[in-house]
Amino acid sequence: MKNLLVIGAGDAGWRVIREIRNHPELGCQIIGLIDDDPKKLNTEVMGVRVSGGRERIIEIGKKEKVDEIIIAIPSADGKTVREIINRCKETGASFKIVPGILEILAGDVQLHQIREVNPEDLLGRETVTINIDEIANLLKGKRVLITGAAGSIGSELSKYVAKFSPERLILADHNENDLYLLYLSLKESAQTIPIIADIRDARRLEAIFKTSLPEIIFHSAALKHVPLMEENPIEAIKTNIFGTQSLIELGERFSAERFIFISTDKSSAPISVMGASKRVAESLFQLYTPSKQRFSVVRFGNILGSSGSVIPIFKSQIKRRVALTITDVKASRYFMTSSEAVSLILQAASLExxxxxxxxxDMGEPVNITDLAKNLLVLSSKEDIGIEYIGLRAGEKLKEEDIREGTKPTAYPKIFYKDQNPVKNPKKLIRKLHILKSIIEREDEERAREFLFEIVKFVDDFVDDFEEGS
Incomplete structure (x- = not known):
């Protein structure tokens, strides 16, 4: 028999014990419970006694020859999870974790949800409170289009939206392999239509709108890798600005009820091409403000574990046993999990x-990248691997702006808002966008970069006007 120790004698712990008992074919037995609440000491959960707090993990783990430890505290913060894991490692047993409530999404704790501990668990983001009914009212029976559906945020959005019974879920992306895999995972739960499309192709987008008539649009397609976009500014402008403009125009023309643009904290006081292109894209929503339609922007920071982000890079370096590369010892970023971001995006979309x-x-407090790297090394039991500091690259900041400054609260603690200042002269902005388009059509990268930042200054009202020569 496999000996299991469960940490957490609350509701999640009870459900874990029940699931294990319901599957005797697994050959597992629960030999004990750990909980820090002194009131629970020596009490029983389904016949399993609470033996003490976390300080007894090592003792019990070794004495009872525990094979696996299950951490069943979905609300635990990062510090608590890190402390528990450090104790678990000393027992020699393997350890897993019950996911946070956002991953369960109002479901039950089931065996397939108990998983390996991820770096996200070490950060311990607070549980997000969302109104499931409001989100259901937004999505149920609606035709929903998600651009960039195969990406990190887009795929998570697609999975969540599918749970709310849309009439049709249109998944648009130009990555055929990942789009197909996403489609296979969702086709049983919703009427799902996978569409190969590039948002820079306005004619293709128009054809999609004519045939699918989306009522709700989540626009997450973007070119987002900061150093790469510094080397490819024209591609960033084509996708992030003009692709977005085409979608907004079509959303207005085909009477979409809601349009939600997924933006980034890098658009706040941008110094990178990627951030600047997203800032200009945000300003487009001041040009299109239909009274009977709700077009909005949702801005947030980095997603833990998304493609191209630090955690997959660190994991690859650990696997190859090479030093983890970090720009600066003081470098920090705001992070949230994809499930947290998507829950809040959907909640924001439901607001009137x-x-x-x-x-x-609300991204919480910034995370020091060096601390994140060290935690990942501990989790991987590879503390002997070093860290190398390589310096900031073009377009990178030492730390991102706190996007909560100057905002107002909503009914939801982790969602804030601000009404963007109207563009002083919309006609001038439109003319400047025409000029920018003519610049990129002749592949003038340097002028495109310069003019992009001039437009940012204009929309942020730092200058009244600037030279319009292309």
Missing amino acids: APSGRMYLL
Whole structure:
């Protein structure tokens, strides 16, 4: 028999014990419970006694020859999870964790949800409170289009939206392999239509709108890798600005009820091409403010574990046993999990507000990248691997802006808002976008970069006007 120790004598712990008991074929037995609440000491959960707090993990783990430890505290913060894991490692047993409530999404704790501990668990983001009914009212029976559906945020959005019984879920992406895999995972739970499309192709987008008539649009397609976009500014502008503009125009023309643009904290006081292109894209929502439609922006920071982000890079370096590369010892970023971001995006989308409003998600406190790397090394039991500091690359900041500054609260603690200042002269902005388009058509990268940042200054009202020569 496999000996299991469960940490957490609350509801999640009870459900874990029940699931294990319901599957005797697994050959597992629960030999004990750990909980820090002194009131629970020597009490029983389904006949399993609470033996003490976390300080007894090592003792019990070795004495009872525990094979696996299950951490069943979905609400635990990062510090608590790290302390528990450090004790678990000393027992020699393997350890797993019950996911946070966002991953369960109002479901039950089931065996397939008990998983390996991820770096996200070490950060311990607070549980997000969302109104499931409001989100259901937004999505149920609606035709929903998600661009960038195969990406980190897009795929998570697609999975969540599918749970709310949309009439049709249109998944648009140009990555055929990942799109197909996403489609296979969702086709049983919703009427799902996978569409190969590039948002820079306005004619293709128009054909999609004509045939699918989306009522709700989540626009997450973007070119987002900061150093790469510094080397490819024209591609960033084509996708992030003009692709977005085409979608907004079609959303207005085909009477979409809601349009939610997924933006980034890098658009706040941008110094990178990626951030600047997203900032200009945000400003487009001041040009299109239909009274009967709600077009909004949702801005937030980095997603833990997304493609190209630090954690997959660190994991690859650990696997190859090479030093983990970090720009600077003081470098920090705001992080949230994809499930947390998507829950808040959906909640923000459900809010009644004027068109053009910008929502900003509470990212919590910035995370020092060196600390994140060290935690990952501990989790991987590879503390002997070193860390190398390589310096900031073009377009990178030492730390991101706190996007909550100057915002107002909503009914939801982790969602803030601000109404963007109207563009002083919309006609001038449109003319400047025409000029930018002519610049990129002749592949003038340097002028495109310069003019992009001039437009940012204009929309942020730092200058009244600037030279319009292309």
